[in-house]
Amino acid sequence: MATPSPTTFSQPFNFSKDVRRTTLKTSTIFGPKLKSGEIEHTHLRLLTSFMTGPRLELKASKDPPGLTQQLDNSRLESLAETENVCDFFEDLKHRFLRFKKRKFKENLEHFQNLAQGQAPKFMIIACADSRVCPSNILGFQPGEAFVVRNIANLVPTFESGPSETNAALEFAVNALKVENILVIGHSRCGGIRALMSMQDEEDSSSFIRSWVVVGKNASLITKSAASNLSFDQQCRHCEKESVNHSLSNLLTYPWIEEKVARGELFVHGGYYDFIDCTFEKWTLDYEGGNLEKNSRFAVKNQFYWC
Numbered sequence: 001m002a003t004p005s006p007t008t009f010s011q012p013f014n015f016s017k018d019v020r021r022t023t024l025k026t027s028t029i030f031g032p033k034l035k036s037g038e039i040e041h042t043h044l045r046l047l048t049s050f051m052t053g054p055r056l057e058l059k060a061s062k063d064p065p066g067l068t069q070q071l072d073n074s075r076l077e078s079l080a081e082t083e084n085v086c087d088f089f090e091d092l093k094h095r096f097l098r099f100k101k102r103k104f105k106e107n108l109e110h111f112q113n114l115a116q117g118q119a120p121k122f123m124i125i126a127c128a129d130s131r132v133c134p135s136n137i138l139g140f141q142p143g144e145a146f147v148v149r150n151i152a153n154l155v156p157t158f159e160s161g162p163s164e165t166n167a168a169l170e171f172a173v174n175a176l177k178v179e180n181i182l183v184i185g186h187s188r189c190g191g192i193r194a195l196m197s198m199q200d201e202e203d204s205s206s207f208i209r210s211w212v213v214v215g216k217n218a219s220l221i222t223k224s225a226a227s228n229l230s231f232d233q234q235c236r237h238c239e240k241e242s243v244n245h246s247l248s249n250l251l252t253y254p255w256i257e258e259k260v261a262r263g264e265l266f267v268h269g270g271y272y273d274f275i276d277c278t279f280e281k282w283t284l285d286y287e288g289g290n291l292e293k294n295s296r297f298a299v300k301n302q303f304y305w306c
Contacts, residue, residue: 111142120146123172125165125246126184127153127191131274134184138279146172152191153183154214155246158253166253173256173265181250182281184270185243192239195219196231218245240280243269247284260286269299278306 259265285298
């Protein structure tokens with residue numbers, strides 16, 4: 001029986017001999033345009049990497065020095081950003097654990113009841129602005145308010161078609177049976193500023209424009225009534241006018257108007273000024289019948305909290 005010849009892996013490895021053999025082959029691979037000194041320099045660095053480290057590192061010998069420094073700086077900045085994100089989530093973890101210790105466990109029965117279902121009395125429609133948190137401002141506790149936040153706290157009409165806001169309205173009014181809807185506007189609203197700056201010829205593909213156009217009638221009323229005011233003052237006027245416009249839009253939903261007419265549901269407006277920390281509240285005074293487009297309505301129970 002013939003003995004099989006040993007494979008190349010069983011041969012002893014002569015490092016200097018194999019490197020020289022590789023050098024000769026490499027001359028053919030790289031072609032005649034490279035100088036012999038360049039090839040020798042390349043293999044000298046290859047040999048050094050084998051001799052001095054456990055891994056093979058290929059480096060570009062002709063890179064400008066500044067490029068390496070830029071890459072190093074980018075790596076440092078990336079590491080710093082990662083550390084900042086980690087620090088932030090570490091802070092969030094401690095906030096959550098404080099909530100669990102000081103609120104959840106101390107009110108365990110309440111949270112266990114909430115786990116079975118919710119029955120909030122309020123639905124809040126507020127702006128997505130990070131400075132305007134309804135639970136923070138008005139002290140709502142878990143289970144007390146069903147909250148929807150969107151750009152400029154707008155309510156589209158029933159005829160406008162589906163959106164996350166009217167889907168939430170349907171669920172809150174028909175399933176949760178909320179007794180109050182409160183629409184909260186606020187000072188220095190970027191969405192209202194975008195609405196007031198909007199031009200008819202602007203690109204309609206903008207998501208922001210397609211949304212804030214819901215409040216177009218409020219901006220038209222504002223520009224007509226406050227044309228003598230500065231742009232900033234007009235925006236402040238529209239911040240409140242848009243709330244009333246949204247209250248009118250709420251009554252375009254048949255199942256909302258029916259409940260309001262029967263006194264089962266009340267619709268309120270609010271305005272939070274975070275500059276001097278004041279809050280205005282008013283309630284729509286419904287007298288029955290459908291509101292015509294752009295019609296005005298009376299309010300009652302108007303308060304100013306400061």
